[in-house]
Amino acid sequence: MPAASDAERPWHEIVLATLKANKVQLVTYVPDNVLKPLIDAIHNDPFFTAFCVTREEEGLGIVTGAWMGGMRGVLMMQTSGFATLPNAIASLAVPFRIPVLLIVSERGTLGEFNYGQALVCKTMRPVLDALAVEYHGCTRLDELEQIVDRTVRQAISTQAPACLILSPLLTGGKVVKK
Amino acid sequence: MTSGHAKDRQNTKIMNRFDLTKRMVGKLKDEAVIGGIGNSNFDLWSAGRRPQNFYMLGSMGLAVPIALGVAIAQPKRKTIAIEGDGSILMQLGCLSTVAIQKPKNLIILVMDNGMYQITGGQTTATSLGVDIVAVARGLGLAQSNWAADEADFEALFDAAMKSDQPSLIASRIDNKPGVTQTVRDPDLIRETFMRGIGTKEVW
Ligand SMILES: Cc1ncc(C[n+]2csc(CCOP(=O)(O)OP(=O)(O)O)c2C)c(N)n1
């Protein structure tokens, strides 16, 4: 059961605490505005080794190496970053059975103002389905801890990559200010 | 050798990937080695089986990132990435990440034949004026050098093994393909590697 206080804890605190509880120590990311509070909080927590990478594929490679070396890691990005990953997921993470956790801030839906982002977003779930990668959309605070926790555990137990899609329903997303 | 006389791509000897890989492997004990796509890992495989070797079967350009991840997870173990020129050109940003993270235990070997050898020998930018060592230095990897010849390659590698900074050694090589091909079994490769570097139990 999620803690009673989850309705009050912001989404990024829940994600950070659940990663930490599961010893997911290495955090690589390409910046995203919606992820900013999570990225900032992770940088301020000495438990994590966190740094920015130049491309999402690079982050996937780093987390793969770290996993094989005995350290759990996550790659965080926005939808457009995910769209650069299919080759690396299909030729590295899936066949080599690397439980890299992907956290995607979902752009391109529920109020998107950039047509390109909206189209890129349409490619994400078909790619995950095609590669049989486990994924969950996260829309509610009260489910978030359980989804993050179970997804990390399942990824590690089954030695398979997994993806968490953080919906604007959870994070507020990015909207044009009037 | 690591400093002193100026070396650039033009005035280095053209060597052979398999020969250099054998020389490197001959110096190893328990170091981890990540072989990049195609010939880089074929010649690593051909140079003798080691459980501490990881052979990439795709993911062009990711040997250095994978090696960086291993180096971060196991700071006491030296980790070596072997990449072709085409592969390193595809993922140049990773060199800046290495420069900024400054792993004390990472060595990058670039096998520069000036071509995409395995896909038919098409010219890469390194044949057309791009100097990988100058690029690497520009991206912040101060300890980047051309190997003038085989003896210099060995001296640079010995120095890199003793260094507490990341190093890059680029070697100009001939157009020979890899000597034999790696077994293409990703499960076996990963499992063997993880056992070889002590992250999975041997039973
Ligand atoms: C993303 C991607 N693009 C293209 C290819 C096809 N490809 C495989 S190996 C290779 C050339 C690699 O060149 P280099 O790293 O210089 O190695 P060499 O073959 O010269 O030894 C190419 C283009 C691929 N596997 N993946």
Ligand SMILES: [Mg+2]
């Ligand atoms: Mg080449």
